Amino acid sequence: MHAYPTLEERFARISSIEDAIGILQWDAETMMPEGAADSRSDQLATLKGLAHEMLTAHDTGDLLDQADQDSGHLDDWQRANLREMRRIYLHAAAVPADLVEASSRAVSRAELVWREARQNGDFALLLPHLSQVLTLQRQIGQAKGEALGLSSYDALLDSYDPGLRQAAIDPLFAELGAELPALIQEAQEHQKGRPAILPLDGPFPVDDQRRIGEHLMKAVGFDFNRGRLDVSLHPFCGGSTRDVRITTRYSEANFMSALMGVLHETGHALYEQGRPEAWRRQPVGLARGMSLHESQSLLIEMQACRSQEFVTYLAPLVRETFQGEGSAWSPENLHQILTTVEPGFIRVDADEITYPAHILVRYKLEKALIAGDLQIQDLPSAFNDKVKRLLGLTVPDDSLGCLQDIHWPGGAWGYFPTYTLGAMTAAQLFRAASQADADILPGLAKGDFAPLRTWLRANVHSKGSLLTTDQLLIAATGQPLTAEAFRAHLRERYLGH
Amino acid sequence: MHAYPTLEERFARISSIEDAIGILQWDAETMMPEGAADSRSDQLATLKGLAHEMLTAHDTGDLLDQADQDSGHLDDWQRANLREMRRIYLHAAAVPADLVEASSRAVSRAELVWREARQNGDFALLLPHLSQVLTLQRQIGQAKGEALGLSSYDALLDSYDPGLRQAAIDPLFAELGAELPALIQEAQEHQKGRPAILPLDGPFPVDDQRRIGEHLMKAVGFDFNRGRLDVSLHPFCGGSTRDVRITTRYSEANFMSALMGVLHETGHALYEQGRPEAWRRQPVGLARGMSLHESQSLLIEMQACRSQEFVTYLAPLVRETFQGEGSAWSPENLHQILTTVEPGFIRVDADEITYPAHILVRYKLEKALIAGDLQIQDLPSAFNDKVKRLLGLTVPDDSLGCLQDIHWPGGAWGYFPTYTLGAMTAAQLFRAASQADADILPGLAKGDFAPLRTWLRANVHSKGSLLTTDQLLIAATGQPLTAEAFRAHLRERYLGH
Numbered sequence: 001m002h003a004y005p006t007l008e009e010r011f012a013r014i015s016s017i018e019d020a021i022g023i024l025q026w027d028a029e030t031m032m033p034e035g036a037a038d039s040r041s042d043q044l045a046t047l048k049g050l051a052h053e054m055l056t057a058h059d060t061g062d063l064l065d066q067a068d069q070d071s072g073h074l075d076d077w078q079r080a081n082l083r084e085m086r087r088i089y090l091h092a093a094a095v096p097a098d099l100v101e102a103s104s105r106a107v108s109r110a111e112l113v114w115r116e117a118r119q120n121g122d123f124a125l126l127l128p129h130l131s132q133v134l135t136l137q138r139q140i141g142q143a144k145g146e147a148l149g150l151s152s153y154d155a156l157l158d159s160y161d162p163g164l165r166q167a168a169i170d171p172l173f174a175e176l177g178a179e180l181p182a183l184i185q186e187a188q189e190h191q192k193g194r195p196a197i198l199p200l201d202g203p204f205p206v207d208d209q210r211r212i213g214e215h216l217m218k219a220v221g222f223d224f225n226r227g228r229l230d231v232s233l234h235p236f237c238g239g240s241t242r243d244v245r246i247t248t249r250y251s252e253a254n255f256m257s258a259l260m261g262v263l264h265e266t267g268h269a270l271y272e273q274g275r276p277e278a279w280r281r282q283p284v285g286l287a288r289g290m291s292l293h294e295s296q297s298l299l300i301e302m303q304a305c306r307s308q309e310f311v312t313y314l315a316p317l318v319r320e321t322f323q324g325e326g327s328a329w330s331p332e333n334l335h336q337i338l339t340t341v342e343p344g345f346i347r348v349d350a351d352e353i354t355y356p357a358h359i360l361v362r363y364k365l366e367k368a369l370i371a372g373d374l375q376i377q378d379l380p381s382a383f384n385d386k387v388k389r390l391l392g393l394t395v396p397d398d399s400l401g402c403l404q405d406i407h408w409p410g411g412a413w414g415y416f417p418t419y420t421l422g423a424m425t426a427a428q429l430f431r432a433a434s435q436a437d438a439d440i441l442p443g444l445a446k447g448d449f450a451p452l453r454t455w456l457r458a459n460v461h462s463k464g465s466l467l468t469t470d471q472l473l474i475a476a477t478g479q480p481l482t483a484e485a486f487r488a489h490l491r492e493r494y495l496g497h
Numbered sequence: 498m499h500a501y502p503t504l505e506e507r508f509a510r511i512s513s514i515e516d517a518i519g520i521l522q523w524d525a526e527t528m529m530p531e532g533a534a535d536s537r538s539d540q541l542a543t544l545k546g547l548a549h550e551m552l553t554a555h556d557t558g559d560l561l562d563q564a565d566q567d568s569g570h571l572d573d574w575q576r577a578n579l580r581e582m583r584r585i586y587l588h589a590a591a592v593p594a595d596l597v598e599a600s601s602r603a604v605s606r607a608e609l610v611w612r613e614a615r616q617n618g619d620f621a622l623l624l625p626h627l628s629q630v631l632t633l634q635r636q637i638g639q640a641k642g643e644a645l646g647l648s649s650y651d652a653l654l655d656s657y658d659p660g661l662r663q664a665a666i667d668p669l670f671a672e673l674g675a676e677l678p679a680l681i682q683e684a685q686e687h688q689k690g691r692p693a694i695l696p697l698d699g700p701f702p703v704d705d706q707r708r709i710g711e712h713l714m715k716a717v718g719f720d721f722n723r724g725r726l727d728v729s730l731h732p733f734c735g736g737s738t739r740d741v742r743i744t745t746r747y748s749e750a751n752f753m754s755a756l757m758g759v760l761h762e763t764g765h766a767l768y769e770q771g772r773p774e775a776w777r778r779q780p781v782g783l784a785r786g787m788s789l790h791e792s793q794s795l796l797i798e799m800q801a802c803r804s805q806e807f808v809t810y811l812a813p814l815v816r817e818t819f820q821g822e823g824s825a826w827s828p829e830n831l832h833q834i835l836t837t838v839e840p841g842f843i844r845v846d847a848d849e850i851t852y853p854a855h856i857l858v859r860y861k862l863e864k865a866l867i868a869g870d871l872q873i874q875d876l877p878s879a880f881n882d883k884v885k886r887l888l889g890l891t892v893p894d895d896s897l898g899c900l901q902d903i904h905w906p907g908g909a910w911g912y913f914p915t916y917t918l919g920a921m922t923a924a925q926l927f928r929a930a931s932q933a934d935a936d937i938l939p940g941l942a943k944g945d946f947a948p949l950r951t952w953l954r955a956n957v958h959s960k961g962s963l964l965t966t967d968q969l970l971i972a973a974t975g976q977p978l979t980a981e982a983f984r985a986h987l988r989e990r991y992l993g994h
Contacts, residue, residue: 016543019536020521027520031528035722036740039516042778043737046513050547225532240540243533281539 003066004074007085010054010063012281017051019240026245029232052100056093064089077284080466084162084283091159094147095140103136103411110409121399123380130409131376137413138370153370156414161289161421163468166367168481169417172424175483177360180353181390187341187353187494197336198328204255212255212321213248213262220266220300221453222246223273235261237268237297241280244269255322256337260301267300268293270453274461285464290415292469294422295429296460302352302423303430303489304452309445311335317447339493343391345400352423353494357390359420362405366413425473427486429460432477500563501571504582507551507560509778514548516737523742526729549597552589561586574781577963581659581780588656591644592637600633600908607906618896620877627906628873634910635867650867653911658786658918660965663864665978666914669921672980674857677850678887684838684850684991694833695825700749709752709818710745710759717763717797718950719743720770732758734765734794738777741766752819753834757798764797765790767950771958782961787912789966791919792926793957799849799920800927800986801949806942808832814944836990840888842897849920850987854887856917859902863910922970924983926957929974 021044028040064086071079110129117126141152148155150165157164214229227244239245246265248258271293279285287293304310312331319329327333341351347358365382368374374382383402384395395401402408407415434440439451459476470480491497518541525537561583568576607626614623638649645652647662654661711726724741736742743762745755768790776782784790801807809828816826824830838848844855862879865871871879880899881892892898899905904912931937936948956973967977974982988994 012539013543013546016536016539017547020517020540020544023524023540024517024520027524031725033722033724033740035720036737039513039737039739039777042509042513043517043520046510047517047544049510050514223532225530227530228528240533240536242536243530280536 003063003070004078004082007060007063007067007082008282010057010060011085011088011283014051014054015281017047017054019243021047021051022238022240023243023245026230026238026247029234029236029238030230030245030247052092055089060089061093077466081282081284084286084465087158087162088283090147091144094144094155096143099136099139099143103133103140106132106136107409107411110411111406114403114406114409118399118403121397121403123398123403126403126409127377130379133409133411134369134376134413137411138372141370141413153367153414156370157417158414160412160415161291161418161469162465163470164289164291164418164421169363169421172481172483173360173363173417173420176356176420176424176487177390179487180357180360181392183490183494184341184343184354184357184391187490188343190495191341194336195332197340198326198333200254200256200322200324200328200337202254202322203252204322206250206252208321209250209255209258212318213259215317216259216263216447217246217266217269219447220263220270220449222266222269226273227269229262235265237265237272241272241275241285242277244272255318259318260305260338263305264297264301267297270300270456271296271461274457275464276462279464284466288463288465288467288469288472290418291421291425292460292472294418295425296456298423299426299430299456303426304444304449306335306338306352306493307441307444308335309441310447311338312445313447341494343393345387345393345395346404353490354391356420356423357387359416360390361386362407362416363420365402366408366416370413421481424483424486425481427489428473428477428479428481428484429456431485431489433459500560500567501575501579504557504560504564504579505779507554507557508582508585508780511548511551512778512780514544514551516740518544518548519735519737520740520742523727523735523744526731526733526735527727527742527744549589552586557586558590574963578779578781581783581962584655584659585780587644588641591641593640596633596636596640600630600637603629603633604906604908607908608903611900611903611906615896615900618894618900620895620900623900623906624874627876630906630908631866631873631910634908635869638867638910650864650911653867654914655911657909657912658788658915658966659962660967661786661788661915661918666860666918669978669980670857670860670914670917673853673917673921673984674887676984677854677857678889680987680991681838681840681851681854681888684987685840687992688838691833692829694837695823695830697751697753697819697821697825697834699751699819701752701819703747703749705818706747706752706755709815710756712814713756713760713944714743714763714766716944717760717767717946719763719766723770724766726759732762734762734769738769738772738782739774741769752815756815757802757835760802761794761798764794767797767953768793768958771954772961773959776961781963785960785962785964785966785969787915788918788922789957789969791915792922793953795920795923796927796953800923801941801946803832803835803849803990804938804941805832806938807944808835809942810944838991840890842884842890842892843901850991851888853917853920854884856913857887858883859904859913860917862899863905863913867910918978921980921983922978924986925970925974925976925978925981926953928982928986930956 024040024043032040067082071082074082106129110126110133113126113129117123137156138152141156144155144159145152148158150158154165157166217229218224226242227239227246230245230247231249232247233249235248237244237246246262246269248261248265250258271287275285275287311334315329315331315334318324341353343354344350347355350358361383364386365374365379369376369379379402380398387393387395387401433452433455437451437455440455443449443451460472463472467475473480521537521540529537564579568579571579603626607623607630610623610626614620634653635649638653641652641656642649645655647655651662654663714726715721723739724736724743727742727744728746729744730746732745734741734743743759743766745758745762747755768784772782808831812826812828812831815821838850840851841847844852847855858880861883862871862876866873866876876899877895884890884892884898930949930952934948934952937952940946940948957969960969964972970977
């Protein structure tokens with residue numbers, strides 16, 4: 001009978017260590033002087049090690065078993081919490097300490113070499129390090145897979161997105177992949193029929209950009225009493241659940257990129273700030289997974305803030321802020337800027353419709369690499385083949401190809417698919433929301449996100465990890481994830497039907 | 498043979514937790530949104546608890562004993578490190594966990610009530626809470642005293658300043674106390690003979706104040722690659738040893754207060770940044786104690802930066818920065834502003850010569866309270882008596898009397914004397930430095946702190962906790978701490994002889 005409360009206390013402490021790590025990582029990207037990097041590495045390694053030790057303490061497994069035996073005394077919330085505790089424990093305990101350490105070291109080295117390799121487009125330089133990271137990721141996948149009764153790749157997927165399986169992704173991505181090349185081409189054709197885009201002339205002062213960013217964050221629902229906006233080289237949403245630190249990066253030449261970035265991170269932040277206060281520090285209070293997290297950022301950025309409705313609110317606001325003049329600042333022109341389709345080499349610069357092609361390339365390749373069906377030295381040519389097939393582009397240089405992302409040298413295998421699953425989920429949720437509340441779209445046209453936020457709070461944020469992703473989606477939208485809403489959204493926005 | 502390396506590893510991890518705590522505390526005062534306070538409290542309590550658990554782990558005592566037995570194999574540095582490990586361990590292990598927790602809770606409550614009590618000058622409101630804190634401090638002092646073979650008050654002193662004893666303080670403070678009332682009066686008389694002070698007319702833009710503050714920090718030797726300057730309600734020097742975060746508070750009406758505050762904290766920061774990089778994460782690499790730490794801030798602020806020499810450099814700099822005009826900006830007038838004597842009720846606003854009187858009042862009272870020679874309900878009248886005797890002032894209200902400082906409700910008993918010991922130490926070190934290197938004073942007149950910094954690095958910073966405070970002072974100045982250099986300094990600066 002004491003096992004469950006003991007576990008709650010242990011996980012609460014672990015959660016506070018994770019929160020501290022989140023703030024220290026934010027600080028490292030935003031505030032920390034460069035010379036403190038070594039000291040910060042020591043701090044993070046120590047805290048991560050302590051959290052891991054507490055999680056995998058010799059009695060955690062027994063406590064989980066005892067709590068399971070006593071689970072008749074637990075309510076639904078506690079049972080869900082216990083389920084999440086076990087999942088987290090299994091992932092952590094499955095991997096022997098020396099494998100964790102070897103992988104961490106290999107990743108640190110590979111990330112360092114990757115920066116140089118990417119700069120020079122030199123895959124051969126990265127190859128031995130990437131090969132080492134892959135070998136260790138395969139071992140981790142196998143170890144986790146054995147503990148969880150999953151294939152290696154499924155076990156890696158499950159690390160980022162509980163319950164996500166290759167068998168669920170394959171048909172969704174196959175459906176999308178079959179349609180994408182034609183869709184991209186049609187969208188470009190369709191685009192040609194529209195008036196030429198008028199450029200917005202800067203410079204756009206950073207202070208004005210920050211002011212309008214904060215204004216829109218507030219409109220969307222960001223709570224500045226429990227979060228901040230700052231600047232970092234790579235924008236992110238971090239900090240801790242009750243202290244959400246988002247970042248952006250300003251360019252005086254282009255305000256739209258930072259602004260859309262801020263709105264994207266604000267979507268993530270809403271999910272962090274919107275989970276129940278009383279569930280804080282417990283696993284059931286955590287975000288459900290990376291697909292759902294990405295769905296919240298893409299729902300705000302792509303579904304809501306690139307909609308015709310919102311742009312009618314945005315256009316006069318930015319025109320006034322930056323003292324813009326002329327028809328370049330019309331809602332129609334702004335909307336065209338925000339929905340331009342242009343196949344390119346770089347994933348992070350991709351538009352909404354070509355982005356999934358980048359993900360499909362990476363998903364297929366990492367699956368094959370983990371399964372041993374592709375050799376790591378063959379990655380560049382396999383990568384370039386797939387880019388040619390899906391995007392119609394000839395990669396001139398590995399820095400614009402398989403060297404562009406940090407994920408693989410960084411040891412984040414099984415992460416890529418969550419971006420596009422997030423986009424699909426966003427479309428499905430946004431459609432359900434708009435159908436459930438007729439005030440949502442008209443609200444966006446007035447900069448009023450309250451109806452949308454209310455729906456998201458009720459149907460997504462407030463659930464934490466109480467439900468599985470499937471259960472959550474069925475409750476919110478009537479069905480598990482399909483590609484249908486996303487495909488319809490793309491056709492409507494980019495083909496006009 | 499393995500005991501010592503095991504201890505080094507354990508203390509290194511503890512040090513990284515402490516570093517993390519330092520950054521999180523800095524963040525709480527400078528960056529954190531208000532709504533995150535509860536979450537931050539959880540983080541800090543968890544990390545402090547973990548550091549304490551690691552320090553007092555069941556085998557730490559045995560490891561220390563084994564390492565002592567093997568100490569023939571250790572070099573001097575390792576032996577000093579081991580000595581510091583044991584001191585830290587004894588302090589931590591002496592106090593039972595429930596006493597630590599009870600004290601921490603009583604302090605939290607008392608600090609909260611104190612804010613209201615101070616606002617309203619209502620000692621009765623604070624009394625039961627302060628009484629509780631005192632009771633627990635006496636128990637802590639007794640527990641530590643038994644473990645360390647010290648009286649209760651000495652044990653509390655030793656927490657802040659290793660090796661500091663009442664028997665060493667009493668004669669120093671008696672000597673000072675006997676002289677102070679007359680000295681203060683003479684200084685005021687002497688001041689009357691000087692030309693009237695011309696006020697500096699603001700406003701002084703905050704950006705300019707920050708710029709000149711950063712300029713002077715660099716001149717003094719602050720390494721911005723391993724530290725920052727920010728804003729907080731109460732200025733402090735925090736962060737971690739290799740990532741020193743100092744803060745200030747600006748007023749557009751008065752730039753001098755923030756600037757001198759910045760220079761004060763820069764003195765602390767030099768000590769943090771100046772200890773040997775290779776000693777990082779080990780107890781022997783820690784600062785020697787609060788008296789020495791305060792000596793470093795006061796040496797920079799009071800000895801160096803309020804000297805005639807430095808003011809000849811400062812005057813044209815501030816005049817140019819703030820576009821000042823007229824003789825108010827002359828070095829002579831600025832120096833008078835920086836050395837004005839004016840007895841007042843508030844310790845933190847006190848000038849260099851009346852400040853020690855505030856400390857003597859508090860030292861005598863906290864000694865008596867800990868010893869049981871004074872009852873807590875009699876504190877206000879005892880406080881006011883002593884203020885009358887030493888400063889010649891009649892306290893009109895406890896908010897200007899015994900309620901003004903957070904130290905006692907905050908559980909920092911045994912801390913007050915280190916301020917004035919720091920001032921004495923600063924005078925003794927500065928005199929020795931100036932005698933050892935004739936370039937130091939002329940350097941200050943050119944804003945060149947390199948000679949002074951070189952001497953401090955060699956004689957103070959680089960020593961860490963290798964030596965005791967006495968050993969360090971004897972090596973640096975030829976004698977242990979006496980009141981003589983400080984008394985001579987006050988007479989010279991404030992009486993002109």
